[in-house]
Amino acid sequence: MRTDDLIAHLAEELGPVKPGSVTRLLLVALAVGLAASAIVMLSVLGPRHHFAVAITGFGMWVKIAYTFILAALGFWLVERAGRPGADMLRPAMMLALPVLVIVSLAALQMAAPGADMHRLVMGQSARVCAVLIVMVAAPSLVAAFWALRQLAPTRLGLAGAGAGLFAGSLGAFVYAFHCLEDSAPFVAIWYTLGIALTTAIGAFAGRWALRW
């Protein structure tokens, strides 16, 4: 086909694009991913005991706030990654803020008089926490990849990492409703590790799974 004919053909096909269509697509991926991750958590792991009591506790809110903020930044990263020429630097740099807060909080709890270091750091579930977060995050990662492939990621490894961070944080957010741990050091170490693992998986898989 001659290039001039191609242009004529594309112009014929042109329809108006609604503003905000990228955000809408990502919100669909968010809703689907969140629902699927919640189903995995509820069916495989189940919600924690004494849920109504736990939801009022400080530890629960630390987990929810930490993972929610990371998921929001992950959403922003994916949105940037899907647009050619947009850079991911600002949301990436803002990741330092929630991490800094959770690390400070963890340090504070560990420095408190009479703190039980082993319990604060290892809790009851340190050995499974990160792996279970990756498992719960998996459907969210698929949803994020599905959305990104409809956008135009140009640096696939970075875009995959952004999707991984987004999905990992969503997975951790959902996992928080199963997990019994309430100490900040535990969240700072094992939740962050689970999110980092999902990010690494996303970066690795993105290099081929995000090609368009």
Next chain:
Amino acid sequence: MIVQEAQYRDWMLAALAGDTQAYRLLLGGLTRNLRSYFARRLDNGAAEDAVQETLIAIHAKRATYDPALPFTAWVYGIARYKLIDEYRRSKRRATVPLDEAAELFGHDAAQDAIARRDVTKLLDKLPEAKRRLVKDIKLDGVSIADAAMRTGLSESAVKVTVHRAIKSLGEGLEGGDADR
């Protein structure tokens, strides 16, 4: 490039709202940029294929353009992705040179022509002898010694003449009278 950015962006925003005419102009203009970009990096047949692939990608992914960002950077991102794609497919080269958006838009032939026309128009305001000197030395790269030999002036006289001519042109650009 700045002129192109503003013009292309206007066309793109109109196209996103459904303006077919603006879209045609946009794709036509971009085709010239893309041809020279790919021609310098791919074989003949592959270059035109890459142009078409990029145009199709621009069309299919047009919703990902964020009007808050430069349009040229958006197009460049897609063109570079398509170039990497082509290298990957032909397994010709594992790495792509680090270039910039200016690579796609900086050497645009139409822009060069406009700039050259502007300079020529400006030079026309000079008397013949001075114009020849400025053109030889500033545009065509003739050495001052050669120009002095040809005109019979001393080298310092050549330098002074060129310097004054350029200065008067500069004043002309600032709204003064270049003919004095």
